[in-house]
Amino acid sequence: MRGDITIQRLNADAPSAEIVACWTFEAWGHLHPGLTKEQAIARLKAECGHAGVPTIFVALSEETPVGTASLIVDDMSIRRDLTPWLASVFVVPEWRGQGIASALVHRVEVEAAENGIERFYLYTPDQQALYRRLGWQDVESLEYRGENVTVMSRQLGL
Template sequence: MRSDITLQRLRAEDPNAEVVAGWTFSAWGHLHPGLTLEQAIERTKAKCGQAGVPSIFVAIQNETPVGTASLIADDMSTRRELTPWLASVFVVPEWRGQGIASALVRRVEAEATAGGFGRLYLYTPDQQALYRRLGWQGEENIEYRREHVTVMARQLDQ
């Protein structure tokens, strides 16, 4: 990742919380029928924890947000027994391919490890190759909210 990009914990009062909510709403809002952008902003702000679960991280370049990732308790209503989850990994299209997503994933993994978790989960319809490169393993392929997704897990170093 470029040296001029930093990873920061997102705070609810940070104006970037609305930017991050807009990204994730645009990318995945279709998975939550009936959810409005205003509700998505409130949900995002509610997930801006001080540490541990939940937490949201944002990649910043010269005070401009360029990516985000979250650590949340559960991300799949059909797999509530699995916790915690890496979620909402997003990088602005023109910033992709520079290691930002990988750095955000590693930051969430570190937060989960610091919280005492031994395993972390995610689901993705199309980014399996990225996560495999980062040490994640496929657990199962299922249909979730009308999308074919892979549930993946990563064993965390304690």
């Protein structure tokens, strides 16, 4: 990862909050039929917590946002028994391949551990190899909102 990347907690009033919301809306808005961009922005701002769940992190190059990841209560309506979730891991395409996603995932793991969370979850249609490399384990494969996805978990403190 480039040395000039920093990872910070995202505040709802930060200039980059709307940028991050637009990234996640464009990447995953299709999974939430009827959700407007304005609703997505409001939802993201509501998840900008001060610690624990929910919290959103942003990777910055100087003041420019280049990636994001979240720790949220619920990311999969059909598995409400599982909580909390790593969600919305996204890196701007031209910044990919530099370890930013891994650094964001690690930062969310630290946040979870610091707040007493022993296990948390994610789902992905296509990034299983990345998460397995980072210590995540498969829980199940299923179809969710028209996509074949893998639900994974991470045990912390091992």
